[in-house]
Amino acid sequence: MIEVILxxxxxxHNATRITGLIFIVIGLVIQFSPFKEKKSDRIxxxxxxxxxxxxxxxxxxxxxxxxxxxxxxxEIMDDISKNERSTIEQRNISPSQIEAPNSLEECFKLLTIxxxxxxxxxxxxxxxxxxxKDSNVEVVKYNNNIPTPDGTTIEDYIExxxxxxxxxxxxxxxxxxxxxxxxxHIEEI
Amino acid sequence: xxxxxxxxxxxxxxxxxxxxxxxTNSIAMLLKPEQIEAFRTQAQKxxxxxxxxxxxxxxxxxxxxxxxxxxxxxxxxxRTEDNIVEVSSVKNPSEKKILKIRVYFNKIKILxxxxxxxxxxxxxxxxxxxxxxxxxxxxxxxxxxxxxxxxNNELGxxxxxxxxxxxxxxxxxxxxxxxxxxxxxxxxxxDITVVETRNG
Numbered sequence: 607m608i609e610v611i612l613x614x615x616x617x618x619h620n621a622t623r624i625t626g627l628i629f630i631v632i633g634l635v636i637q638f639s640p641f642k643e644k645k646s647d648r649i650x651x652x653x654x655x656x657x658x659x660x661x662x663x664x665x666x667x668x669x670x671x672x673x674x675x676x677x678x679x680x681e682i683m684d685d686i687s688k689n690e691r692s693t694i695e696q697r698n699i700s701p702s703q704i705e706a707p708n709s710l711e712e713c714f715k716l717l718t719i720x721x722x723x724x725x726x727x728x729x730x731x732x733x734x735x736x737x738x739k740d741s742n743v744e745v746v747k748y749n750n751n752i753p754t755p756d757g758t759t760i761e762d763y764i765e766x767x768x769x770x771x772x773x774x775x776x777x778x779x780x781x782x783x784x785x786x787x788x789x790x791h792i793e794e795i
Numbered sequence: 796x797x798x799x800x801x802x803x804x805x806x807x808x809x810x811x812x813x814x815x816x817x818x819t820n821s822i823a824m825l826l827k828p829e830q831i832e833a834f835r836t837q838a839q840k841x842x843x844x845x846x847x848x849x850x851x852x853x854x855x856x857x858x859x860x861x862x863x864x865x866x867x868x869x870x871x872x873x874r875t876e877d878n879i880v881e882v883s884s885v886k887n888p889s890e891k892k893i894l895k896i897r898v899y900f901n902k903i904k905i906l907x908x909x910x911x912x913x914x915x916x917x918x919x920x921x922x923x924x925x926x927x928x929x930x931x932x933x934x935x936x937x938x939x940x941x942x943x944x945x946x947n948n949e950l951g952x953x954x955x956x957x958x959x960x961x962x963x964x965x966x967x968x969x970x971x972x973x974x975x976x977x978x979x980x981x982x983x984x985x986d987i988t989v990v991e992t993r994n995g
Contacts, residue, residue, distance in 0.1 A: 747840075752833035756841060756982045758871070766868055769861070770847050794840060 706733030711776045717764065718771040731764050739786040748777060748793045760790060822924040822932045822965065826980065835920055835934070837982050838963040841872050842936050845961075845984065846915040848872075852904045853911040866900045874964050874983035881989040885955045888992045896987075908944030908953070915940050924965055933985070934963035941995055954995035960988045 704726040706713055713734050717727060735741055741761035746753050758766070766772065777791035822831060851857055851865035870876060873896050880899040882892045894902065903911070917939045924932040938961065943954040962985025969978050 747837060749833040749836040749840075750829065752830055753979075754833045754837035754982060755979060756837065756872070762868065762871055765864055766844070769851060769865055769868055770844060 704730060706730050710734065710737060711774070714767055714774055714776075717767050718773065720771075727768060731768075734764055735760065737787055738790070739783065739788045743788060743790060745790045745792060748791060753791070760787075763790075822926070825967075830980075831924070834965060834980070834982050835922070838934065838936060839918065839920055841963075841982065841984055842915075842918055842920075842938065842961060845869055845872050846913075846938075849900070849903070849913050849915075852900055853906070853913050855910065862904055866897065866904065869900055870897050872984045874966070874985055878962075878984070878986050880987040881959075883957060883989045883992040885992055885994050891989055906944055907946070909947045910943075910945045912943045913940060920963070924963070930967075932965040934965070936961045936963055937990070943995065955992055956995040957992045958990040960990055962986050 704716055704722055706729060707716070713730050716722060716730055722730075738760050741759065743760045744755065745758045745760055745763040746755045747758070748754065767774065773795040775793045775795060777793060780787055780791045781789040826834075848865040848869035852862045852869070854862070857865075876895060876897055878896050879893050880896055882894060882899065883890065903913070915938045917937075919937045921935045921937070924934040927933050938959050940957045940959055941954070942957065943952070945952045964983045964985045966981050966983065967978055968981055969976060971977070
């Protein structure tokens with residue numbers, strides 16, 4: 607197309623030649639233009655599509671599961687609070703494929719979501735335990751900033767959180783040694 | 796007159812020495828009021844946890860694994876597996892059976908009703924801890940338990956309301972942190988006894 611324009615421009619008036627050159631420049635500008643969709647934008651859009659797809663597939667799964675009636679659906683929606691849902695969505699994962707977050711408090715939060723599958727909870731459980739010196743590390747419960755221990759170990763406490771859906775705050779004064787937690791200080795909300 | 800004076804002095808002496816005994820027996824000598832209050836809050840939470848685990852273990856719509864887990868979590872709230880639970884029924888309110896905690900939990904898990912519900916309400920925690928002969932400190936939480944069992948056959952439904960006392964135990968334990976010997980107080984649940992049972 608460029609050659610055609612140039613040939614034409616040779617045989618025509620100077621003004622026409624200039625017009626041809628303008629076309630070439632416009633063509634080049636379009637080719638390497640900043641107005642063109644950026645690659646990162648494309649990835650973001652894909653993520654949005656994925657999230658929508660995941661949301662839809664989760665909803666489809668809930669609809670198709672014969673063991674879950676209307677009440678349990680409501681329960682699931684209640685259980686996954688808006689914040690928790692956004693945590694899951696931000697990470698671009700479905701409730702059945704949870705990856706352990708870096709934050710221990712977030713891990714505990716995910717354990718309380720009833721719609722998360724057993725195997726994902728086991729992964730979360732293992733990830734939590736790997737951050738402790740061993741599974742017998744003591745969990746010290748605080749009330750009004752005063753330690754009120756009841757002899758619970760981290761292994762049992764994880765199960766207690768799964769079973770009862772307790773919401774907890776991890777205190778910054780928890781004890782560590784060589785990168786592993788040796789005593790976990792928490793407050794139950 | 797002299798005899799009366801001596802008697803008054805003698806009685807005062809007894810009163811003072813009694814005061815000293817009660818002081819050494821009082822947990823207030825060992826813990827600050829805010830610490831005692833914090834432990835009372837924790838005791839309330841432990842009782843609530845036990846209530847929740849019991850609701851989980853009797854609910855037949857839950858998976859067996861979940862119900863079994865609730866049993867072991869409930870047992871761990873107690874000081875020892877030897878702690879007991881008194882059981883009564885409206886048919887024979889004076890006859891109380893005594894079961895060890897794990898036996899009791901496993902029993903209520905498999906009651907022959909198609910649907911069982913256990914709810915605890917009106918939980919009251921006594922403000923004081925008193926020293927027992929074993930050196931531990933004991934408090935008490937009083938609860939009302941509503942039990943309801945429904946069957947699909949002609950037996951129909953059984954329900955009762957039982958007032959129960961749950962022992963709250965505060966125990967001082969020693970532990971080592973490196974080479975340092977330290978002490979800490981630990982809160983556990985103890986025996987559960989029946990106060991009264993009536994129709995629900």
